Amino acid sequence: xxxxxxxxxxxxxxxxxxxxxxxxxxxxxxxxxxxxxxxxxxxxxxxxxxxxxxxxxxxxxxxxxxxxxxxxxxxxxxxxxxxxxxxxxxxxxxxxxxxxxxxxxxxxxxxxxxxxxxxxxxxxxxxx
Amino acid sequence: xxxxxxxxxxxxxxxxxxxxxxxxxxxxxxxxxxxxxxxxxxxxxxxxxxxxxxxxxxxxxxxxxxxxxxxxxxxxxxxxxxxxxxxxxxxxxxxxxxxxxxxxxxxxxxxxxxxxxxxxxxxxxxxxxxxxxxxxxxxxxxxxxxxxxxxxxxxxxxxxxxxxxxxxxxxxxxxxxxxxxxxxxxxxxxxxxxxxxxxxxxxxxxxxxxxxxxxxxxxxxxxxxxxxxxxxxxxxxxxxxxxxxxxxxxxxxxxxxxxxxxxxxxxxxxxxxxxxxxxxxxxxxxxxxxxxxxxxxxxxxxxxxxxxxxxxxxxxxxxxxxxxxxxxxxxxxxxxxxxxxxxxxxxxxxxxxxxxxxxx
Numbered sequence: 482x483x484x485x486x487x488x489x490x491x492x493x494x495x496x497x498x499x500x501x502x503x504x505x506x507x508x509x510x511x512x513x514x515x516x517x518x519x520x521x522x523x524x525x526x527x528x529x530x531x532x533x534x535x536x537x538x539x540x541x542x543x544x545x546x547x548x549x550x551x552x553x554x555x556x557x558x559x560x561x562x563x564x565x566x567x568x569x570x571x572x573x574x575x576x577x578x579x580x581x582x583x584x585x586x587x588x589x590x591x592x593x594x595x596x597x598x599x600x601x602x603x604x605x606x607x608x609x
Numbered sequence: 610x611x612x613x614x615x616x617x618x619x620x621x622x623x624x625x626x627x628x629x630x631x632x633x634x635x636x637x638x639x640x641x642x643x644x645x646x647x648x649x650x651x652x653x654x655x656x657x658x659x660x661x662x663x664x665x666x667x668x669x670x671x672x673x674x675x676x677x678x679x680x681x682x683x684x685x686x687x688x689x690x691x692x693x694x695x696x697x698x699x700x701x702x703x704x705x706x707x708x709x710x711x712x713x714x715x716x717x718x719x720x721x722x723x724x725x726x727x728x729x730x731x732x733x734x735x736x737x738x739x740x741x742x743x744x745x746x747x748x749x750x751x752x753x754x755x756x757x758x759x760x761x762x763x764x765x766x767x768x769x770x771x772x773x774x775x776x777x778x779x780x781x782x783x784x785x786x787x788x789x790x791x792x793x794x795x796x797x798x799x800x801x802x803x804x805x806x807x808x809x810x811x812x813x814x815x816x817x818x819x820x821x822x823x824x825x826x827x828x829x830x831x832x833x834x835x836x837x838x839x840x841x842x843x844x845x846x847x848x849x850x851x852x853x854x855x856x857x858x859x860x861x862x863x864x865x866x867x868x869x870x871x872x873x874x875x876x877x878x879x880x881x882x883x884x885x886x887x888x889x890x891x892x893x894x895x896x897x898x899x900x901x902x903x904x905x906x907x908x909x910x911x912x913x914x915x916x917x918x919x920x921x922x923x924x925x926x927x928x929x930x931x932x933x934x935x936x937x938x939x940x941x942x943x944x945x946x947x948x949x950x951x952x953x954x955x956x957x958x959x960x961x962x963x964x965x966x967x968x969x
Contacts, residue, residue, distance in 0.1 A: 517637065517640050517641065518642045518922075520900060520922045520929075521898040521899060539951075541898070541899065541900055543641045543642065543833070543837065543900070543921055543922050544636075544641065544833060546900075546902075
């Protein structure tokens with residue numbers, strides 16, 4: 482299971498790339514595999530506010546609907562509209578073309594609580 | 610949790626496992642969509658040992674099964690299987706079953722979730738009759754091969770000319786040296802077979818079937834794909850379309866009822882037929898990539914008129930499909946209503962069932 486070293490992670494299987502005043506976020510390869518058979522992605526609107534740990538998007542698979550949780554509190558800056566029509570981006574390239582949203586950081590002091598790649602890998606070993 | 614004789618094979622194949630009514634069963638091996646496609650295009654292998662199996666023997670066996678099941682067993686030819694229902698006195702559905710009539714015995718295959726209820730139903734009908742009712746669920750493993758290449762995959766292992774075995778027929782034969790009951794039945798809308806065999810041979814036959822079927826692209830199939838396959842074929846599932854609240858007329862399963870026969874629940878069904886029923890099971894398609902889930906509400910205008918019993922994304926039709934109950938007035942093909950999916954309304958249209966029908 483790929484866990485790129487340059488990204489940060491959440492316990493609910495989102496990844497985060499910190500870029501100055503915004504983060505790019507999506508769901509991890511583990512989450513994609515666990516969901517399987519993706520049907521639909523419901524993304525927020527630009528300028529929607531997110532709250533750390535609360536759902537901001539939904540992913541529907543054949544079996545179930547899963548919430549995607551905001552890794553930080555902030556404001557949605559940009560969404561990946563291409564992924565809505567190309568779920569393969571998410572299925573096959575979750576850390577690249579399958580990104581979901583860019584969020585403006587409201588509270589920089591939330592960032593240190595994100596997991597490092599090493600910490601996230603350790604979490605995964607307890608879930609398999 | 611209960612392990613079937615095939616359990617270790619599922620683990621070795623890397624299946625994702627779930628608790629299914631107390632059984633540790635595979636929900637998927639590769640992906641649900643991939644497994645559905647495999648059954649529609651080639652052939653898939655299923656472990657169905659969790660299903661319940663009951664045997665009825667003795668001089669009064671036909672009288673007893675006739676009283677207990679809505680399909681008249683006396684009209685079923687020896688060597689044939691038929692779909693029937695176990696009903697309450699109120700005419701609602703306790704379970705749906707297959708009855709297999711043999712010369713000296715009637716075999717009944719029941720839903721996993723209803724093993725005990727159904728055994729009790731038959732025991733109650735056995736009172737005062739010269740019959741033996743045995744719950745043989747734990748004495749047999751049950752496998753299924755489903756898909757257009759089923760016959761080709763099974764042929765090399767079986768001591769029978771399969772082309773002679775018609776749809777909904779069964780016989781006793783040997784597979785790879787083991788005595789089995791083999792029937793041409795299934796729950797996917799495809800051609801295929803179900804086999805009943807001694808549990809200690811289950812894992813060996815499972816492996817031999819998989820390796821014999823490798824040439825024709827056979828894969829193991831989990832319960833996730835099984836649910837999508839039966840839904841594409843518009844086959845009802847107990848606990849969803851069929852419940853203790855619904856009768857066979859509302860559920861549109863009267864092909865499983867012999868109205869000229871006498872059985873528990875018949876009086877109530879006659880009354881339902883005379884008075885007419887207000888709701889009907891329908892199949893619908895949704896013009897969106899959102900999946901209606903069990904229990905979601907169906908609206909016409911501002912009024913809730915029905916509810917969803919099952920829904921999925923159909924890989925075969927590439928459409929979102931579902932079944933549910935609506936008033937008879939909204940049950941005709943082409944009727945339109947809205948489904949509330951997490952607070953948003955999505956339009957749906959009633960279509961003819963089954964959604965998918967194989968070419969013969």
